[in-house]
Amino acid sequence: MNTKWNAAAGRLETTARGRAVLSNPRLNRGTAFTEEERRELDLVGLVPPQVLTQDQQAARAYQQYQAQPTDLAKNVYLTALHDRNERLFHRLIGDHLAEMLPIVYTPTVGAAIERYSYEYRRPGGVYLSVDAPEDIERSLRATGLGPGDVDLIVATDGEAILGIGDWGVGGIDIAVGKLAVYTAAAGVDPQRTLGVMLDVGTNRRELLDDPLYLGNRHPRVDEETYDAFIDAYVTAATTLFPNAMLHWEDFGPVHARRILDRYREKIFTFNDDIQGTGAVNLAAVLSGVEAAGVPLPDHRIVILGAGTAGIGVADQLRDALVASGLSPQQAASRIWAVDRHGLLTEGQRGLRDFQTPYVRRGTEVAGWQRDEELGGIPLAEVVRRVRPTILIGTSGQGGAFTEEIVRAMAAHVRRPVILPMSNPTRLAEAVPADLLAWTGGRALIATGSPFAPVEFEGVTYEIGQANNALVFPGLGLGAIVAGADRVTDRMLVAAAHAVAGQTDATAPGAPILPLIDRLRETSVAVAVAVARAAAQDGVAHAPVGDDIEERVRAAAWQPDYPPVKAV
Numbered sequence: 001m002n003t004k005w006n007a008a009a010g011r012l013e014t015t016a017r018g019r020a021v022l023s024n025p026r027l028n029r030g031t032a033f034t035e036e037e038r039r040e041l042d043l044v045g046l047v048p049p050q051v052l053t054q055d056q057q058a059a060r061a062y063q064q065y066q067a068q069p070t071d072l073a074k075n076v077y078l079t080a081l082h083d084r085n086e087r088l089f090h091r092l093i094g095d096h097l098a099e100m101l102p103i104v105y106t107p108t109v110g111a112a113i114e115r116y117s118y119e120y121r122r123p124g125g126v127y128l129s130v131d132a133p134e135d136i137e138r139s140l141r142a143t144g145l146g147p148g149d150v151d152l153i154v155a156t157d158g159e160a161i162l163g164i165g166d167w168g169v170g171g172i173d174i175a176v177g178k179l180a181v182y183t184a185a186a187g188v189d190p191q192r193t194l195g196v197m198l199d200v201g202t203n204r205r206e207l208l209d210d211p212l213y214l215g216n217r218h219p220r221v222d223e224e225t226y227d228a229f230i231d232a233y234v235t236a237a238t239t240l241f242p243n244a245m246l247h248w249e250d251f252g253p254v255h256a257r258r259i260l261d262r263y264r265e266k267i268f269t270f271n272d273d274i275q276g277t278g279a280v281n282l283a284a285v286l287s288g289v290e291a292a293g294v295p296l297p298d299h300r301i302v303i304l305g306a307g308t309a310g311i312g313v314a315d316q317l318r319d320a321l322v323a324s325g326l327s328p329q330q331a332a333s334r335i336w337a338v339d340r341h342g343l344l345t346e347g348q349r350g351l352r353d354f355q356t357p358y359v360r361r362g363t364e365v366a367g368w369q370r371d372e373e374l375g376g377i378p379l380a381e382v383v384r385r386v387r388p389t390i391l392i393g394t395s396g397q398g399g400a401f402t403e404e405i406v407r408a409m410a411a412h413v414r415r416p417v418i419l420p421m422s423n424p425t426r427l428a429e430a431v432p433a434d435l436l437a438w439t440g441g442r443a444l445i446a447t448g449s450p451f452a453p454v455e456f457e458g459v460t461y462e463i464g465q466a467n468n469a470l471v472f473p474g475l476g477l478g479a480i481v482a483g484a485d486r487v488t489d490r491m492l493v494a495a496a497h498a499v500a501g502q503t504d505a506t507a508p509g510a511p512i513l514p515l516i517d518r519l520r521e522t523s524v525a526v527a528v529a530v531a532r533a534a535a536q537d538g539v540a541h542a543p544v545g546d547d548i549e550e551r552v553r554a555a556a557w558q559p560d561y562p563p564v565k566a567v
């Protein structure tokens with residue numbers, strides 16, 4: 001069976017017939033096949049007689065969706081729709097973006113990952129096993145995709161899913177979820193993408209002991225085996241699909257950093273948790289700083305959680321401070337990073353290489369109060385001493401921004417910028433309603449997971465989502481349209497400015513980031529800015545001229561049904 005897009009004729013051409021048509025989600029449109037298509041494709045009698053439009057199908061699917069009793073059931077319903085009729089799935093999500101993003105993405109995707117081996121129906125991508133690296137190429141080829149057919153691959157090893165940790169093979173759902181967002185938010189062509197699970201085992205005992213667990217049933221492998229496996233994947237993926245951007249998602253902090261450092265100068269690659277999060281955080285900070293009316297170099301920034309996301313955030317803030325005139329040392333000194341053993345300080349146990357720029361001198365913190373159980377200086381003491389103007393949470397510790405800490409911060413700052421970025425929702429360091437109450441409505445807030453608007457003293461506060469979903473879809477589309485072969489720092493900074501430029505946070509109650517119902521437009525702005533930055537850096541291999549916005553808009557894939565021709 002063979003199905004191909006014939007661009008010249010503007011139609012799909014397939015050798016499939018009968019049930020094989022209905023069981024191919026890329027081809028299937030069920031009751032929307034026309035009479036003529038039904039005859040040509042041998043579908044007469046295999047579907048009920050009425051011919052529906054996609055609008056009618058979408059209306060029915062939406063009713064079925066709404067009838068699901070829980071968010072997890074809605075996620076399972078949408079996954080099943082995706083596996084049955086991919087275009088209808090994207091049509092539905094596109095029509096209800098703000099409502100469904102929390103179902104296919106954070107927070108509900110977290111629950112779907114935890115329940116993966118129980119809710120499993122059909123495979124969601126390509127599963128590569130550390131126990132058989134010799135099969136990587138064969139598995140990637142088995143997708144039937146050729147060298148010019150893939151723009152983007154999202155891969156995970158499932159070690160650090162959102163803030164919920166190691167979920168082994170269930171991690172495939174974060175790759176699938178990110179891909180859904182690429183398409184819903186920016187119109188990246190889903191048929192030119194792949195989700196990949198790099199199964200290196202799991203250290204979660206309950207999965208290893210679970211007879212239904214579907215992944216490799218052994219602990220995560222040693223470093224040497226791991227690195228060789230990643231290398232084999234990169235070699236196979238870049239050889240088979242030379243134009244594809246390799247996106248890395250939810251790796252543990254050590255691996256995330258090492259992989260990015262190893263490959264970023266050599267191949268077209270992007271770590272979402274480090275680079276995408278850094279960019280969306282920078283956007284929130286730029287917008288918050290503008291609303292606060294205090295120039296960026298005058299801010300003091302405290303970050304709780306100095307892991308993959310936290311240090312990615314710190315690095316882009318440091319670079320932005322340097323761009324505004326500070327030396328690299330001065331810039332780093334404006335950032336206080338607090339991890340599981342408190343403020344990063346000289347000689348602390350367990351410091352990681354990538355944290356080094358933010359480690360504070362012993363002399364600086366000599367008189368600061370320590371918490372011996374914690375093994376260092378706690379967040380509350382850091383806030384008391386530093387008097388931060390910006391407080392960022394990337395710790396995965398729900399409720400860590402306590403009333404005492406937030407009130408202490410707000411006592412010294414007119415408009416505190418507070419960004420609890422951890423996901424899923426229950427791991428937010430604080431919730432917007434509390435932050436507004438504790439600061440008398442003065443806090444400028446954005447959160448990693450979605451929150452409803454908050455009424456406080458007669459003002460409705462819209463809460464922007466400081467989530468890399470504001471960045472990676474547009475970044476991907478912009479890079480694809482520009483024919484980029486690298487993701488450069490300039491492209492990330494351009495993305496951050498484009499996001500910040502989409503909102504005016506100065507009005508009372510206005511969000512500091514563009515809302516999700518405007519995500520399509522935000523992604524266009526990001527894509528245009530990213531394409532231009534790629535051209536400036538000399539990494540674009542397609543022309544990026546005055547018509548770039550038109551080209552970005554034209555490149556966005558649409559879920560309408562094209563004609564199907566039996567061949």
Ligand SMILES: NC(=O)C1=CN([C@@H]2O[C@H](COP(=O)(O)OP(=O)(O)OC[C@H]3O[C@@H](n4cnc5c(N)ncnc54)[C@H](O)[C@@H]3O)[C@@H](O)[C@H]2O)C=CC1
Nearest residue numbers: 162163253305306307308309339340396422423448467468
């Ligand atoms: N909003 C967004 O776009 C994004 C949000 N995140 C969120 O950030 C959180 C962290 O994710 P990653 O950086 O990928 O994980 P990670 O595991 O790399 O980093 C978490 C860090 O928090 C530290 N930590 C743990 N307990 C702590 C405590 N009690 N106090 C202070 N630090 C503590 C850990 O030592 C680690 O360094 C997750 O909840 C994730 O969902 C991550 C990426 C994007």
Ligand SMILES: CC(=O)C(=O)O
Nearest residue numbers: 162163273423467468
């Ligand atoms: C949003 C995201 O990438 C995370 O929470 O890991």
Ligand SMILES: [Mg+2]
Nearest residue numbers: 162249250273
């Ligand atoms: Mg992530």
